[in-house]
Amino acid sequence: MPYPHVLLSAAVSLDGYLDDTGPDRLLLSSPADFDRVDEVRASVDAILIGAGTIRADNPRLLVNDPGRRAARVAAGKPEYPLKVTVTATGDLDPDANFWHTGGEKVLYTTDTGAERAAAQGVAADIVALGADLDWRRLLEHLHDVRGVRRLMVEGGGTVHTQLLQQGLADEVQLVLAPLFVGDPKAPRLFGPGGYQAGRLRLLESRRIEDVVLMRYEPTAPGEGAPASAADRHWLRLACELAAECPPSRTAFSVGAVVVAADGTELARGHSREAGDPVVHAEEAALAKIDPADPRLPTATVYTSLEPCTHRSSRPHPCAELILRAGVRRVVTAWREPDTFVAAADGTGMLRDRGVAVVVLGEYEDLAKVPNAHLV
Numbered sequence: 001m002p003y004p005h006v007l008l009s010a011a012v013s014l015d016g017y018l019d020d021t022g023p024d025r026l027l028l029s030s031p032a033d034f035d036r037v038d039e040v041r042a043s044v045d046a047i048l049i050g051a052g053t054i055r056a057d058n059p060r061l062l063v064n065d066p067g068r069r070a071a072r073v074a075a076g077k078p079e080y081p082l083k084v085t086v087t088a089t090g091d092l093d094p095d096a097n098f099w100h101t102g103g104e105k106v107l108y109t110t111d112t113g114a115e116r117a118a119a120q121g122v123a124a125d126i127v128a129l130g131a132d133l134d135w136r137r138l139l140e141h142l143h144d145v146r147g148v149r150r151l152m153v154e155g156g157g158t159v160h161t162q163l164l165q166q167g168l169a170d171e172v173q174l175v176l177a178p179l180f181v182g183d184p185k186a187p188r189l190f191g192p193g194g195y196q197a198g199r200l201r202l203l204e205s206r207r208i209e210d211v212v213l214m215r216y217e218p219t220a221p222g223e224g225a226p227a228s229a230a231d232r233h234w235l236r237l238a239c240e241l242a243a244e245c246p247p248s249r250t251a252f253s254v255g256a257v258v259v260a261a262d263g264t265e266l267a268r269g270h271s272r273e274a275g276d277p278v279v280h281a282e283e284a285a286l287a288k289i290d291p292a293d294p295r296l297p298t299a300t301v302y303t304s305l306e307p308c309t310h311r312s313s314r315p316h317p318c319a320e321l322i323l324r325a326g327v328r329r330v331v332t333a334w335r336e337p338d339t340f341v342a343a344a345d346g347t348g349m350l351r352d353r354g355v356a357v358v359v360l361g362e363y364e365d366l367a368k369v370p371n372a373h374l375v
């Protein structure tokens with residue numbers, strides 16, 4: 001059940017507001033930045049906003065530049081990205097610009113919201129997701145049914161907050177505008193609550209006229225998410241650690257990192273580290289963590305090769321060490337080939353014991369680099 005790549009995009013005042021409380025939309029960005037947003041829109045398959053933004057701003061959400069639209073068509077894509085919105089109430093104005101400009105529209109809502117929206121004559125594909133709207137089901141539907149691989153989310157704050165708090169955002173593009181709103185009743189970009197984002201990693205900062213664009217990537221693994229940007233970051237690191245292993249003709253070179261739910265690295269390790277000729281990566285990393293550490297049950301083990309299930313060199317294979325440590329989630333790049341052990345299945349063994357194992361095959365080649373002589 002893969003999800004699209006989710007990119008949150010917003011502009012905020014220096015005091016963190018998305019808008020003021022006046023009737024008109026507050027212009028936070030600069031002309032050159034609006035053009036940048038147009039370029040990002042042209043690059044995605046779908047754009048999502050909440051019903052609150054439709055009601056407040058009545059936006060069109062178009063790709064304005066004709067050259068960018070032509071390039072989309074030349075690449076075999078629809079002229080405009082799919083427009084997506086969410087509502088629980090179904091309280092939407094059927095005459096809003098959203099429904100009457102650009103390409104196709106889809107509305108995700110609840111069962112009651114669907115009845116109301118249909119009765120109001122909203123011109124969109126209306127998808128009811130049950131009594132409540134679940135973001136994971138929405139993202140799955142966009143991916144599987146609508147073929148969306150890149151989703152841009154343009155607010156408002158209610159929508160941005162939920163996606164970040166649930167660990168479903170892969171990237172945040174934030175524009176900071178040099179002005180103050182100063183009205184506590186104005187909408188904020190991010191609301192209170194627990195965030196599954198960790199300490200975000202800054203990917204880029206760029207001056208655009210008088211505003212600053214910051215691009216961030218969350219670092220905390222998304223709970224239940226099949227694979228987040230944070231997962232890819234940590235798994236890549238595990239694969240890079242494997243290159244530090246002293247070479248061997250009789251064992252794989254593997255790297256592992258253990259990461260807490262808030263994105264804190266707890267430990268890392270690699271095969272045969274620190275002069276121990278037989279130590280495995282997961283074993284080395286877990287040995288550096290206090291077994292009573294309360295963060296272990298919600299931590300993730302990232303390992304370039306799936307954990308082993310059979311060992312002659314030590315009494316406990318890594319899959320068992322992971323279970324003993326109480327870790328419930330593993331992300332790996334590569335299923336063990338039968339070079340040394342026939343039909344090794346660390347993934348199956350861990351899944352049978354209730355551990356969520358995510359295999360990110362796109363990193364398999366990287367995991368194999370220091371093992372080229374063995375496969």
Ligand SMILES: NC(=O)c1ccc[n+]([C@@H]2O[C@H](COP(=O)([O-])OP(=O)(O)OC[C@H]3O[C@@H](n4cnc5c(N)ncnc54)[C@H](OP(=O)(O)O)[C@@H]3O)[C@@H](O)[C@H]2O)c1
Binds near residue numbers: 012086087088
């Ligand atoms: N500066 C910027 O970049 C930017 C961008 C966008 C918006 N804004 C500003 O943000 C303000 C609007 O913010 P907002 O937080 O009110 O709006 P919003 O996030 O666009 O929309 C909130 C609404 O979306 C629906 N919704 C959200 N989560 C849902 C869920 N899990 N299930 C079902 N429905 C869900 C609900 O609609 P129902 O109430 O219909 O159920 C909810 O009231 C406006 O002032 C706008 O100008 C600024």
Ligand SMILES: [Zn+2]
Binds near residue numbers: 318319
């Ligand atoms: Zn092992």
